[in-house]
Amino acid sequence: MKLKSLSLQEKVKVLARMDAGASMRAICAKFDIKSSTFYPFTGPLARNVLSELTDEDLSTKAFPFFSFKEMDVGLANGIRAMNITHTGELGWVLYIPNECVLLHNGNQFASIPLAHSTTLKEKYEAVKYVLDKIQYEQHQWIICVDLKMVNFLLGQQSGFTKYPCFLCMWDSRDRAQHYVKKEWPAREQLVPGARNIINEPLVDREKILIPPLHLKLGLMKQFTRALDKDGRCFNYLCRAFPGLTIEKLKAGIFDGPQIRQLIKDTEFQNSMNTLECAAWKSFVQVVNNFLGNTKAANHARLVSSMIEAFQKLGCLMSIKMHFLFSHMEKFPENLGAMSDEQGERFHQDMRQMEERYQGRWDAVMMADYCWSLKRDNPAAAHTRESKKRRFMP
16 A cells, blocks of 8 residues: 555554554653644754754764654753654654743744742742742853842842942932932942842842833833823823723833834824923834844934933933933843843733633643734734635625
């Protein structure tokens, strides 16, 4: 009997009767493949591409056809790989555990959700516990998190403190000097008991990246707080986001997607007066030419112009504005490549998942989240297309 003359269903039946079929079922049962996400990795260059992501020997001798291994792929371990394809060409089938989801939005480094807890509180002891569990001392990764988490990592006191900056002795209460004094005495050491340091640092501060997304959120907060609450611009915000409470609007609490919505909204800019418009335009310039994947040659001048416009509008200088004003040299060349925006979106999406599961933890919750990303992507190619007829409007 020639396999080429058989249909796909008949080929499956033939393979099921062969010893190879029994071996595959045994492998699937042993490694619990049913709780994994199936990902085919095929093509003439499959070995070359996969070799760049793993230290495993993928040669024909070391990894023969129809063999099975567990290996590390990229930054994820425990990926189960089988040297077999359904098309007959070179390739592997990767079985990724549902608990491990790799996220990548085109940046240089992909975000990897290592854990998600509904019980751990944001405090120094909990952060130390997580770092021990992921063996941070062994890996020494670069960290990009919000400033509240930076306080825990470096043992700083949280809240409105006198010296909140981990790089210098910037006095947050000396408002008369905020827009005048650019260089402050450097913070030499992080010693518990001195200058708002209350615990031993958990990581080296050189591993901390200033978070671009939270700078953007902080700038938006300062801009909104300086608006005339009886003016046209603030009233437009109230109409544009009816789901936000008046307290959140007055405090300027917006997320990334809402800020992007306002940047594209020309009517929002038309509702501003001269000072508000100048501050907003300068903010948009900094977002597009510095706090993203593009770092313009004149980024320093754009940041300086924005800070000047914010001062004229009457904005108070926050710790996030201070980083832009006094520590421009601490930012990487491409902020978008090391942004915390993926983690923030993951946090927002997982909040929706928690509501869907009503606080009940489920092992497939992460896989459900992964498929939601694929469904929400309009450019994604799906293997199954709906045959339902649609009537033209």
